[in-house]
Amino acid sequence: MIDRWIAEATECDFKVALEVKKPKSWLKSVSAFANGIGGTLFFGIDNDRNAVGLDDAQTDAEAISRLIKERITPYPSxxxxxxxxxxxxxxxxxxxxxxxxxxxxxxxxxxxxxxxIGNESVIAPSYALNQLILKGMHRTYDELVSEYDFKDYAFSKLRERYKAWTGNSMEEKLFDSFDMRDEHGKLTNAGALLADDSPIRHSRLFCTRWNGLDKSGGMVDALDSAEFSGSLIILLNEGVSFVKRNMKTRWKKTADSRVEMPDYCERSVFEALVNALIHRDYLILGSEVHIDIYDDRLTIYSPGGMPDGTRIQERDLSSISSTRRNPVLADIFGRLGYMERQGSGFKKITESYHAAHNYRAELEPKFYSDVTSFQVTLYNLNYGQSIDKTSISDENQLFDEQKAVVSEKNQLFETFLLGLKAKASTKETMLKLYHKFGFDAAFARADIMNLAGVTLLTGRCIDR
Structure with missing residues (x-):
């Protein structure tokens, strides 16, 4: 019996006995369950799930009902x-x-x-309390009216995308039907997030291409990094462009065509980034959306867990219904052709990977969430794979691979050089030496003098 109850409970706590004199020990779980996705308290069961029983279950039942009525407000179901x-x-x-x-x-x-949080009931931090207040008011962050005036902001990126997607110019009345401004000319939070120069300062995107498999890559930690702000459309476009410039594409010939094999499925990257920007929790301040690219994987991090409070890693992706934290933003992005309104992002991410020519089962995209964050991990489809010289355009592919290695070395050296505390002229000479001799070739003092533009006269060097 107890196993059936536990299996059916999304969240659960076990109490050996009812603590009447210290009811907070269990009533805080009642508060947490009601504020979340529900849950079950078992009285007379120890933490090892053994039944120890209650001496007077009827009296305890009456006390439980009375204490919930006295101590929990509003009265929960x-x-x-x-x-x-x-x-x-x-x-x-x-x-x-x-x-x-x-x-x-x-x-x-x-x-x-x-x-x-996990298996504990904790006092709700300020952002979580604000979420609960909005939920109780049946309101969402993106529909709230901001302090910003519509007339002070431009929406060129929004207009461009609407024109490209629909073929029509965006009329002024659409800002009202899109719930981007109110009748007094104030922007909603959704409108503010879509302005070219968005005043929502914590709506930013941080992108980093790390050197290696983690964030400590050796001589140079990061090979490329960028920070973007502005309209969500700008963040989306810049984020996708950052990934594209930091990945390579292999290809091989078939009898009548050429098969491209990119490191990452662009469709999966696009869907994951759309989800991160649209479904993030904008009430969590001091945290932004991040794209981190390593040699073997790419991760997209977004503030805020699943809107319904569940954990994605414990769910069946095929059966997750659409729960939108920011429905106004989701609706606008649907109208712009960036996403489907019924919500199928997880499915598209995984299906795109499954369809990739170089997909393997161990490269299945991974999803993780907790109370404060959501993370998607996409694996590099080409990492650790040797070049098949019988199926890939042999010399061209080999040359492309070698060229890519050289390009990465160049980027690594130049990034290292920029960080040196040296005169600009010294850095310039070092760069010239590198370009001429590389890492391994030997060079003499005369070579340095020649590249630096100095001549040796009577024991002294003078500028030419």
């Missing part, structure tokens, strides 16, 4: 059921996910809202 396990009486308290969030625990003049 719950079911309290008596059960027998191994001949012992236990109580099963099932708390439903609430619609009137936040649900507070109140005592001694203090009100605290709790959320679940």
């Amino acid at each position: 719950f079911v309290l059921a008596p059960e027998r396990e191994d001949g012992k009486d236990i109580l099963v308290l099932s708390v439903s996910a609430g619609r009137s969030t936040p649900y507070y625990y109140k005592a001694d003049g203090i009100m605290e809202a709790y959320i679940r």
Whole structure:
């Protein structure tokens, strides 16, 4: 019986006995369950899931109902059921996910809202409390009216995309039907996020191509990095461009065509970045969307977990329904052709990888989320793969690979050179030496003098 209850409970806590004198020990879980996706408390069960039983289950049941009514506000929806396990009486308290969030625990003049992090119930941080307040008001961040005036901002990128997608110019009335401004000419948060020079300063994108398999690459940690701000359309375009310039494409000939084999599926990258920008939690300040590219993988990080509070790694991707944290933004991006309104991003990400010519089962895209973050990992389809000289255009492909290695060495050296504390003229001479002699060739003092433009006269060097 207990195993069936536990299997059906999304979240659960176990209590050996009901603590009447210290009810906060279990009532905080009631608050957290109601503020989240629901959960179940088992009274008379220890942490090893053994039934120890309750001495007076009827009295405990009455106390549970009374204390919830007295200490939790608003009153949550719950079911309290008596059960027998191994001949012992236990109580099963099932708390439903609430619609009137936040649900507070109140005592001694203090009100605290709790959320679940892992298997613990903790006081909701400010951003989580704001989320719960909006949820209880049946409002979302992107539909709230901002302090910014529509007349002070341009929307050229939005207009360009609308024209390209629909073939029509964007009329002024569409800003109202898109819920981007209110009747007083104020931008909603969605409108502010889509302005060319977005005033939402924490809406930024950080991109880094790391040197190696982690963030400590040796002589040079990063081979390329960039920070982007502005309209979400700008962030999307710049992010995709950054990935494209930091990946290579192999190809091989077939009988009547050429098969391209890029490091990453562009469609998967695009879908993952759209999801990161549109579904991120904009109430979490001090955190931005990140793209991190390593030798063997690419990760896209976004602030905020799953909108419904579940963990993506515990879900069946094929059965996840569309839950939109920012429905106004999602609707606009749907109208612009960037995403489908019914929500199929996860499916597109995985299907694009499965269709890749160089896909292997171990390269399945990975999804991870917790309360504060969401991360997609896409694996480099070409990493660690030797060149098939019988199927790939032999000499051309080999030359392309060698050229790519040389290009990476050049980039590595030039990045290192920029970081040196030396005169510009010295750096210029070092760069000339590198371009002429490379890493391995020997050179003499005369070569340095010649490239530096100096001549030796009577024991002294003078500029030419």
